[in-house]
Amino acid sequence: MWKKFLLIVILFYLFALLQNSFFTHFSLFGTTPNLVFILFFLLVFLAKKDPPARTGSYYQILFFSITAGFLLDIFTYKYIGLSIIYLIIIAVLLKKIQSLLQDSSENYPFIYFLPLFAIFLLAYNQAITPYLNWTILFSLAYNLIFATIFFFINKKCLKYTG
Amino acid sequence: MTVIMSSLKNFSVNNKSRKWPKFLIGAGLLVAILFILNVFVAPIRNSFLTMSGGIQKTFWSAGESSSGFFGVIFKSGNLAQENENLKNQNQILLSQVAALQSIEQGNLAQSSVSAACQNSGFTLLMAGVTGLDKDILSISKGSADGITEGMPVINQQNVLVGKILKVYKNYSEIMLASSKNSVINVKVLQSDATLPEIDGVVKGDGGLNAHLDLVPINSKINPNDILVTSSLEKSFPKDLLLGKIIQKKSNDQQPFQQAQISLFFDVKTADNLFVITNYKR
Numbered sequence: 311m312w313k314k315f316l317l318i319v320i321l322f323y324l325f326a327l328l329q330n331s332f333f334t335h336f337s338l339f340g341t342t343p344n345l346v347f348i349l350f351f352l353l354v355f356l357a358k359k360d361p362p363a364r365t366g367s368y369y370q371i372l373f374f375s376i377t378a379g380f381l382l383d384i385f386t387y388k389y390i391g392l393s394i395i396y397l398i399i400i401a402v403l404l405k406k407i408q409s410l411l412q413d414s415s416e417n418y419p420f421i422y423f424l425p426l427f428a429i430f431l432l433a434y435n436q437a438i439t440p441y442l443n444w445t446i447l448f449s450l451a452y453n454l455i456f457a458t459i460f461f462f463i464n465k466k467c468l469k470y471t472g
Numbered sequence: 473m474t475v476i477m478s479s480l481k482n483f484s485v486n487n488k489s490r491k492w493p494k495f496l497i498g499a500g501l502l503v504a505i506l507f508i509l510n511v512f513v514a515p516i517r518n519s520f521l522t523m524s525g526g527i528q529k530t531f532w533s534a535g536e537s538s539s540g541f542f543g544v545i546f547k548s549g550n551l552a553q554e555n556e557n558l559k560n561q562n563q564i565l566l567s568q569v570a571a572l573q574s575i576e577q578g579n580l581a582q583s584s585v586s587a588a589c590q591n592s593g594f595t596l597l598m599a600g601v602t603g604l605d606k607d608i609l610s611i612s613k614g615s616a617d618g619i620t621e622g623m624p625v626i627n628q629q630n631v632l633v634g635k636i637l638k639v640y641k642n643y644s645e646i647m648l649a650s651s652k653n654s655v656i657n658v659k660v661l662q663s664d665a666t667l668p669e670i671d672g673v674v675k676g677d678g679g680l681n682a683h684l685d686l687v688p689i690n691s692k693i694n695p696n697d698i699l700v701t702s703s704l705e706k707s708f709p710k711d712l713l714l715g716k717i718i719q720k721k722s723n724d725q726q727p728f729q730q731a732q733i734s735l736f737f738d739v740k741t742a743d744n745l746f747v748i749t750n751y752k753r
Contacts, residue, residue, distance in 0.1 A: 323524075330603035330610075331528045335535035335740045340607075340650075340679025384520050386605045390513055391506035398502075439606060441652075445679050 318353065319377055325349055326381040341449035343456040347434060350378035351427055352460055354401045355408070371401040386438070396437050400430050420461060427457050518614070518640035521602070525612055525643075528602045532743075539740055556741060563629035563713060563736055570661060570700045570711050594709070596626075596746040599644070604739055607651035607678055609634070611745060614642045624708045624748045631736040632656070632701060632712040633745055646745070649714060649735060651676040657705035658714055660687070661698040671702055672729075674714055680739060684717060687729040693717055699733060709751055 325345035333342045353374045379394030386393070404426065411422060431453055432446070509516060521528075597618065599611035613619055625633040625646050634654065637647040647654055654676035659669050672687035687693055697717045703710040715735040723730070 327524055327528050327531055327603075330605055331531035332535035332538075334532070334604040335539035337680070337740070340681060384517055385603065390509045390516070394502075394506065439678070441678055443677075443679075 315373065318374070321349060322346055322377050322381050326385050330385045338452055339445045339448045341445055341452055343453050344382075344431070344435075345456065346378050346382050347431060348427075348453060348457045348460055350374050350397060351400075351404070351430060351457070352464055354404055355423055355426070356464060357405075368402075368405070371405065372398065375401045388438070392438065396434055400434060404430065420458075423461055424454065424458070428454060514640055518642055521610065521640065521643045525602055529600060529612070532602060536740065536743065559738075560629060563631055566698055566736075567630040567713055570698065570713060593750075594748045595750040597749050598744050598746055600744055601742050602643075607648045607654075607676065607680065608637065609646040609648060609739065609742070609745075611644050611646060611747075612642070613747065614644050615639045616641050618749055619644050619747055622707065624712075624751055626712060626746050626748065627737060627742060628744070628746065629736070630713055632708060632714050633737050633742070635707055636747065644747075648680070648739070649674060649676060649737065650678065650680045650682045652678045654682070656708065656714065657702045658684070658699045659702040660684075660691075660693055660717070661700060669702075671704065672699075674699060674733065680735070682715065682733055682735055683721075684731040684733050685728060687731070689727060689729055691729065693720060693729060693731060695719060709748065 325348075329342055329345045333345070336342070354371045357370050357374075375397035376394055379392075379397040380390065382393040382397075383390045407426065408422075428450055432450065435446070435449070597613060599613035599617075599619075601609060602612050603610045611625075619636055619639050621636050621639055623636045625635060627633055632649060634646045634648040634651065636644050638645040649656055654674075656674045657671065658674050659671055662670065670687060670691040670693060672684050674682050675685050676682045684693075684699065695717050699714045699716060701708045701710050701712040701714060713736050715733045717731045718734050719732045721730040721732060
């Protein structure tokens with residue numbers, strides 16, 4: 311179990327470095343993909359409810375939120391904690407929405423993923439740096455492409471690892 | 473109805489009463505941890521960035537070469553490199569034009585002395601770029617190297633990049649001219665040097681974009697006019713290249729003219745920058 315969490319921390323760290331350095335050179339209208347947010351959202355979205363209690367899932371998403379939020383805050387040169395709090399709120403809301411959707415099969419479809427991702431990314435971006443102009447659409451489209459790729463990679467990995 | 477009410481009551485009494493203290497303790501702990509982290513934010517961030525500096529620099533260089541590589545593929549030829557060279561040459565030439573115009577406009581003798589002081593009297597500290605996030609660039613030099621907040625930053629073509637926003641021991645953050653918090657006094661270089669100087673300000677829009685504002689309504693500005701820092705500007709030396717006008721925004725209801733501009737500084741090609749360490753405001 312700890313190996314999985316260590317791997318997740320390393321992945322978050324690598325993604326944070328990549329989005330702040332490597333992907334800066336591939337920016338579209340000044341926007342770069344928020345890889346840390348994409349990974350965080352995907353992990354929370356696919357976090358399974360641990361029977362019999364569901365608390366395990368909540369500890370997991372808390373861990374994801376704190377790790378991702380801390381790295382986002384460190385590399386976005388803002389106060390430490392803003393992203394952590396926003397990500398915790400997003401994670402809890404996402405889980406609540408998913409429980410309302412009552413997907414008992416735990417096989418969360420892609421059709422839920424994309425709109426929820428788009429809404430929460432917009433909300434997160436507005437909360438961190440409020441701005442309203444046409445580049446939001448490019449930023450959203452750019453992030454959605456990466457989110458889609460990550461979603462299917464993750465599905466494939468889950469399929470092979472069982 | 474009674475059943476629903478009683479179940480709600482049970483829920484609120486049993487579950488909520490058990491959950492709330494836990495939630496409050498958790499939230500309190502989180503707030504306390506975040507408070508402590510923010511008290512020590514400078515050393516934490518500095519050690520984190522120092523630790524990541526090597527990898528980040530590698531990723532930055534990899535991104536730079538990959539973007540160039542893909543650019544070459546997409547443009548089917550050696551156009552990317554050629555374009556880059558032309559841009560550099562153009563910026564150097566524009567810098568020379570800016571200096572020459574400044575000399576021509578004022579008293580020749582005085583201007584040449586002042587230009588010489590301005591252009592050669594600066595102590596430059598070279599620093600490698602390590603990362604970018606929303607118009608804030610990080611460089612691998614900090615207070616240990618003599619950098620302080622507010623110092624101007626330029627690139628090798630004498631193009632203004634921005635100013636030092638925050639300094640850590642081994643790292644610094646640069647607020648780019650495109651940052652939403654950036655306002656820079658500029659003058660518009662005229663093709664005819666005998667014409668009076670046109671002043672304005674460049675305001676950052678975020679997302680590596682900026683626009684020209686507060687240009688008097690009776691002044692004539694045109695696309696491709698060059699913008700340089702003006703002598704009114706206190707944070708930066710004068711005559712540093714900043715950008716050029718792309719399109720004039722016409723709005724008769726406003727007392728000033730605005731224009732869409734293109735900044736000369738391209739973050740994608742920035743590898744090393746220069747901090748002016750001895751500029752006196």
